[in-house]
C-alpha cells in the first residue's frame with residue numbers, strides 16, 4: 001500500500017473536512033435533479049438541520065424517491081428531503097467506515113514501519129493515530145461505552161482502539177506482505193529469537209549468581225553473628241574477671257581497713273539485737289595517745305601550780321622545798337615549753353584522728369555498698385537487654401540500685417540505675433512510682449549538656465523492675481568529696497559552682513524551663529577529668545510558658561532535702577508558687593558548704609527537726625564564720641543566692657551574670 005493511497009483515504013475519511021457538507025449537498029442535489037449552482041450551501045445545510053422536524057409520509061413512499069423535478073411541489077420536496085437525509089446517513093456511515101479503515105490502514109502502515117525499522121517516532125504515530133480516531137469519533141465511542149456501562153472516553157477505549165489497530169495492522173501485514181518481505185521478517189524474527197535465548201541464558205546465569213550471593217550473604221551474616229557472640233563472650237568474660245578482681249580487692253581492703261578503723265558489732269539486749277560501731281586499732285591508738293597527752297598536760301599544769309606555791313611560800317621560811325626565783329622561772333619555762341609541745345602533738349593527733357574519721361566514714365559507706373551488693377539480685381554479672389553487662393554496684397539510693405555496666409553495643413561504660421518496685425506496695429503506690437520515674441525520664445532524656453548527666457536508655461526488666469541507663473561518671477559525687485575533705489579551697493569551690501550554674505542556665509534557656517528542685521552535693525557527679533554534672537531529675541518541675549514570672553505550683557511539698565530548700569518551699573498557708581529561684585538558693589547552700597565545711601542553716605539538725613523547728617522558715621540572714629577566710633565577692637554571691645524573700649532573690653539567668661561566675665578577662 002502506498003503512502004498516497006493512505007493519504008487519500010485518510011483525507012477522505014476525515015469527518016472534520018469542511019468541504020464534506022458541500023460535497024454531500026452537491027451529490028444530493030444531483031440525485032434530486034437540481035442544479036448545484038442554484039442551491040446555496042447554507043440553505044441546504046439548514047434544510048438538513050431541520051429534517052428532524054419535517055413530517056414524513058407513508059414508509060412505502062419513503063422508499064420511492066420522487067422523480068419530479070418541480071422544486072415548488074411541497075410533497076415532492078418532502079420526499080426529496082427524506083431521501084436526502086437517508087442518503088446522508090448512509091454516506092455518513094460509509095464515511096465512518098472509510099475513516100476506520102483509513103485509520104486502521106494508517107496504523108498498519110506505522111506498525112509495519114515500526115516492525116521493519118523499530119523507529120520509536122513511528123510507534124508514537126501509531127498511538128497518535130489511535131488517539132485522533134478516539135477524539136474525532138468520540139461521540140459514537142461514548143455511546144458504545146455507555147452501552148457497556150463504562151465511560152466512553154476512558155483509557156479502556158484508547159487501549160481497545162490500539163489493540164484493534166494492531167489487530168488490523170497484523171491482518172493487513174498477513175494479507176499484504178510481499179514475498180520479498182517474508183525472508184526479511186524471518187531474519188528479524190530469528191535474530192530476535194536468538195537475542196531472546198541469550199537473554200534467557202543471561203537471566204538464568206544472573207539468577208544463579210543471585211542465589212550464590214544470597215547464600216554468601218547468609219553465611220557472612222551467620223559468621224558475623226557468631227563473631228559477635230564470641231566478641232561479647234570474650235568481652236563479658238573479661239569484664240567479669242575485672243569485676244571479680246575489683247570485688248575481691250574491695251573486700252580485702254575493707255577487711256584491712258576495718259582492722260585499722262573499726263567494724264560493725266552486734267549488741268544484744270534481751271531479744272533486741274542492734275548494731276554498733278567498734279573502733280579499730282588505729283583509732284584506738286590515736287584516742288589513747290590523745291588521752292595520754294591530756295593526762296600529761298594535766299600533770300604539768302599541776303606541777304606548775306605546785307611550783308608557784310613553793311615560790312610564793314619562800315617568805316615565811318617554814319617550807320624546806322622553797323625554790324629560788326630563778327629556779328622557779330626556769331622550771332616554769334620548762335613546763336610552758338612542754339605544754340606547747342603537747343599542744344602541737346595534740347593538734348597533730350586531732351588532725352590524724354579527723355583523717356581517720358573521714359576514712360572511717362568512707363569505710364562505713366564501702367561496707368554498706370558491699371553489703372548491698374551481696375544482697376542484690378543483680379550481682380551475678382547479668383547482661384541486661386542483651387546489651388548492658390552489669391559489673392559492680394556503685395551505690396544504693398532510696399528505691400534504686402546503681403550498677404557500673406558496659407554497653408556491648410556502643411562499647412562504653414554506663415551507669416545502670418535499677419528501679420525496683422517493692423512487691424509489697426499497693427498497685428496505687430507502684431503506679432505513682434512509675435509515673436514519677438517516667439516523668440523523670442521524659443524530662444531527663446531531652447537534656448544534652450556537658451554539665452548534665454546524659455540519659456541514654458530506659459527499658460523494663462520485669463513487672464516490678466525497670467532500668468535507666470545513664471552516662472557513667474567515673475569520679476565521686478560532691479557529697480563524697482565533701483565527706484573526704486569538708487572544706488575546699490575557694491578556687492576549687494568557685495569552678496564547681498560555675499559549672500553548676502552553667503547547667504542551670506541551660507535548664508532555663510530551653511523552650512520549657514526546668515526547675516531541678518533537688519540540687520544537693522549528692523546530685524552533683526564528677527567524670528574522670530573532674531567535670532561536674534547535674535543528675536537526678538526525679539523531683540524536677542517543668543515551667544510552662546504561660547505561668548510567666550509567678551512560678552509553678554509546688555505539688556510535691558515535703559519532698560527534697562530540707563537543708564538545701566528555700567523558705568518558700570515550707571509555706572504552709574497556701575500551695576507555694578516556685579521558680580528557678582529554688583535552684584539559686586540550693587546552689588548558694590552548696591557553695592557555702594564547700595567553703596566552710598557546713599551548711600548555713602540547720603547543719604546539725606535532722607530533717608524532722610528542721611521541719612519541727614521551722615529552721616529554714618526562720619533563715620532570714622546568712623552568717624559567715626571568720627575562718628577560713630574567703631573573698632568578699634564570694635560572700636556577696638552567697639548573700640544574693642540566700643536572699644530570704646523569693647521576689648527579691650535573683651533568678652538563675654540573672655544570677656549567672658554575676659562577675660564571680662565569669663572567667664572572661666575584663
Ligand SMILES: Nc1ncnc2c1ncn2[C@@H]1O[C@H](COP(=O)(O)OP(=O)(O)OP(=O)(O)O)[C@@H](O)[C@H]1O
Nearest residue numbers: 394395396397398399400402415470471472473477
Ligand atoms: N551516672 C552515674 N555514674 C556514676 N555513679 C552514679 C551515677 N548515678 C548515680 N551514681 C552513684 O550511685 C549511687 C546511688 O545513686 P542514686 O541516685 O540511686 O542515689 P541517691 O541519689 O543517693 O538516692 P535517691 O535517688 O534515692 O535520692 C550514688 O553513690 C551515686 O554517686
